[in-house]
Amino acid sequence: MIPFIRNDQYNYIREQARTVVHTHKTVQDTDVKLAVQSLTIDKIQDTFKNLSDEQISHLSLINNVVDEETAAIYLSSLREYVIPFPRVTEQILSALFPKSKVKNAPIQQTEFTRISHFSWEDPGTQKRYIVAYPDHKHIGIEGTFSTRTVHGVCALCNHHGPQRLFTARKNHQGNRDTYTKKGNYICVDTVECNERMTSLHYLHEFVQRMT
Ligand SMILES: [Zn+2]
Known part of the structure; x- marks a missing residue:
C-alpha cells in the first residue's frame, strides 16, 4: 500500500485515537463505547476523498484501540503511510524568495512526513518564511515576525498556543x-x-488571503 495519509489527516486520526482512549477510561456502557467507535471511523473516513478497501480496513484498526498502548501501536502502524510534503530544495526556495538568503532554511533537519507547511525564521532579520502547497505548486510567503509573544489562535493550524504577529505585504494585482x-x-x-494541524482548511485560506 502506498502512502495515502497527509500530515494533517494523521494528526486528526491521532486526536480521534485520544478520544477513543478517553471514552474507554471514562465510560462503562458497552453500547456507548461501540457507538463512539463507529462514529470515529466515519469521522476519519470523511477526511479522505477516495479510499480503497485496503485503506479503509487499515484505518478501521482503530477498533483495537482501548488504551494508550494500543493507540500508540495503531498510530505507529499508520506512520509508514504518511505522504511527505512535496520536496523542497534550495533552488525552489530561491525561486520563491528571490530577494532573500535561503541558506538558513532547515531543509536537512526537517522531517517532511511531519509537516503541512515548511516554515522557518531568520532571527537576524526577524523574518518568517512560509511555504505551502495549496494547488499542486509551492507558494512562498515572507513577512516580518514580531518578537512579542501572546496567547491566541493560529491562522495556520487554528489551535491555541503561543503566537506572534506575522506581517506580510500583499501586492495589488498588476502593480x-x-x-x-x-x-x-x-x-x-x-x-x-x-503537529497541531488537523486540517488544511485554515492554511489554504491564509495563503489565499496573503497572495
Ligand atoms: Zn499554528
Whole structure:
C-alpha cells in the first residue's frame, strides 16, 4: 500500500485515537463505547476523498484501540503511510524568495512526513518564511515576525498556543508598487504548529488571503 495519509489527516486520526482512549477510561456502557467507535471511523473516513478497501480496513484498526498502548501501536502502524510534503530544495526556495538568503532554511533537519507547511525564521532579520502547497505548486510567503509573544489562535493550524504577529505585504494585482500590509497571529514554534494541524482548511485560506 502506498502512502495515502497527509500530515494533517494523521494528526486528526491521532486526536480521534485520544478520544477513543478517553471514552474507554471514562465510560462503562458497552453500547456507548461501540457507538463512539463507529462514529470515529466515519469521522476519519470523511477526511479522505477516495479510499480503497485496503485503506479503509487499515484505518478501521482503530477498533483495537482501548488504551494508550494500543493507540500508540495503531498510530505507529499508520506512520509508514504518511505522504511527505512535496520536496523542497534550495533552488525552489530561491525561486520563491528571490530577494532573500535561503541558506538558513532547515531543509536537512526537517522531517517532511511531519509537516503541512515548511516554515522557518531568520532571527537576524526577524523574518518568517512560509511555504505551502495549496494547488499542486509551492507558494512562498515572507513577512516580518514580531518578537512579542501572546496567547491566541493560529491562522495556520487554528489551535491555541503561543503566537506572534506575522506581517506580510500583499501586492495589488498588476502593480508592484502598491501593496497592503496584512497581519496574522501564527504559532511561534513551527514544529508544534505542524503537529497541531488537523486540517488544511485554515492554511489554504491564509495563503489565499496573503497572495
Ligand atoms: Zn499554528
